[in-house]
Amino acid sequence: MADGTQVLPNRAAVATQPNLAGRLRSRFWRGHLQGSEYAWALAFCVPYILVFFVFVVYPVAFGIWMGSEPKLYTQLFSDPIYEMTLVNTAIYLGVAINLKMFCALLLSGFFMRPGWWNKALLMIFVLPWAVPSLPVFISIHWLLNGEFGLLNNLIYDVFHITAPDWLTSRWTALGSAMLSHIWKWMPFWTVILLAGRMAIPSEIKDAAKVDGATGIRSFIHVSFPLLANLYLICTLLSTIFSLGDFNTIYFVTGGGPADTTHVLATLGIRYAFDLAEPRLGVAAVISALPLLIPLVIILMRKFRTSQVQL
Amino acid sequence: MTTTTFEASAVVAGRAQSQTMRRAARRRRIITAVAAGIFSIALMFWTLLPIYNIIMVSFEGHNDVFSGNLFPSYPSTEGYWVVFTEGYWYLANFWHQFGNSIYVGAATTFLTLAIASAASFSISRMRINHGWLISNAALLTYVIPASFLAIPFYRIMQIYGLTNNLWSVIAAEVTFATPYAMFIFQQYGRSIPMELDESARIDGASPIQIYFRIYLPLMAPALVAVGTYALLLAWNEYLYQFLLLSDKRSMTVPVALAQFLNSDEAPWNYMMATAVVYALPPIFVYYWFRRKMTSGLTMGGVKG
Secondary structure (H helix, E strand, C coil): CHHHHHHHHHHHHHHHCHHHHHHHHHHHHHCCCCHHHHHHHHHHHHHHHHHHHHHHHHHHHHHHHHCCCHHHHHHHHCCHHHHHHHHHHHHHHHHHHHHHHHHHHHHHHHCCCCCHHHHHHHHHHCHHHHCCHHHHHHHHHHHCCCCCCHHHHHHHHHHCCCCCCHHHCHHHHHHHHHHHHHHHHHHHHHHHHHHHHHCCCHHHHHHHHHCCCCHHHHHHHHHHHHHHHHHHHHHHHHHHHHHCCCHHHHHHCCCCCCCCCCCHHHHHHHHHHHCCCHHHHHHHHHCCHHHHHHHHHHHHHHHHHCCCCC | CCCCCCCHHHHHHHHHHHHHHHHHHHHHHHHHHHHHHHHHHHHHHHHHHHHHHHHHHHCCCCCCHHHCCCCCCCCCCHHHHHHHCCCCHHHCCHHHHHHHHHHHHHHHHHHHHHHHHHHHHHHHHCCCCCHHHHHHHHHHHHCCCHHHHHHHHHHHHHHCCCCCCHHHHHHHHHHHHHHHHHHHHHHHHCCCCHHHHHHHHHCCCCHHHHHHHHHHHHCHHHHHHHHHHHHHHHHHCCHHHHHHCCCCCCCCHHHHHHHHHHCCCCCHHHHHHHHHHHHHHHHHHHHHCHHHHHHHHHHHCCCC
């Protein structure tokens, strides 16, 4: 409290003398931090630097060392399950992510509509994001059970047809996992894009309206160009996160039927812990790097050039 | 639609025309409202179906689970009773495991806030030389999928003999929560005038006093947002907890929950009751802090 009373007059005094303020700033903070201050600054950083080296750099180096034998990769590429996994991963990322982001974009427009009803709906709509992923994916797994699951019973009661057993063939199982992913994460991205839309000044839209751009044309020519950068960053981030998505596949399909629906994240864990071949598991993960590294570079560059102010 | 300067006939014609236009507009509005209503119902159905499934199964009796009903014929709270009294062998240590989850969550939250706020203070307020290197390292960690590091991380913890130790999990969660925390802190810190630090410095405050008395109090909203994020991350995360904790006494709730899947005839009603008990705390935390969470998320971007 004593500090607080002294801060204001000093601040005023400094502010009236911009040159002095500039000099003080550079002397005390920007340039060379003197003796004890430098020690303090370093001390504040050290915990994070330690965490980074012990828990990020060391595991990464260890992983690269584990997966450095060339013969691992010949073994990996000759595994038919690995080939299927690559196809699954490509479909999972290419279809599910884009579908999710596009639906999120449209839904964010839907939730821009005024009224308490929409706000209440949004509160319910974000529920999947609030619920931990494990219980809901287990629930979906049971929901899709051909015999006892809620979904097929519902379909039978309403339409009187026997729906297929979703999790016993490769493509319906993969589709189910993709829809589960969309179910879980679409609300999050909708909220992000909604915030992006809210940040668009209403004057721009009003001006476009005066010029005759309403509805779909307003979206194509006004909202979307302004959202495009955010949309791109979100899609890239989502792709990277989903490349490491373990829970969805593991709990919805379990990689089955007969290991046909694995993605790289679950296949690595399967090799390492079910088949006790950790090096092969690491190799599977490393084989995703040719995709991951360019994505990360593009994303880092995007982050730097466009400050992500949503 | 200004008709004031028109001639009388034009006014009449204009009125008729505007009436049909108004009627068309009203029809369009009704159609839009109906379409929006139908869409809302479909969206609710999509959102609530898996959640309804959890709740419904959790209230089913033991014989009801394989009946395929849309609604439990004899709703019972047997599942919840079993969870609360630890009356099934997969649930034998449930409350201990619940405590483990709380412990991991609290420790992760505290350490994430402490480490990330200190580093952000040093980088963006004290402007330590080459601070951007640390920021970039954090950003890079943020975009590495956590599951990709799981195998080497597990091996390292095994070598250190830290498996089945909650601190190995806490270390993993802190590692993956701090980058986002630093990102948010540095973004939010820009809104706090630098002059506050400077004048405190002139008044003779040491860096540690500035950190505790000026920086942290002013960062309170960001601390709340990031703290909630870290807590939910630690509570919800599964893979690392599953790999690192296999002992009954050191398990956390998600690992215990997934154990049910190992048995051939899983008691789904017990499992779903466990799932509900596990899911309720994060839902409460989420809705409690929702406003702050979303403002925190939208402040700096992104991560679920």
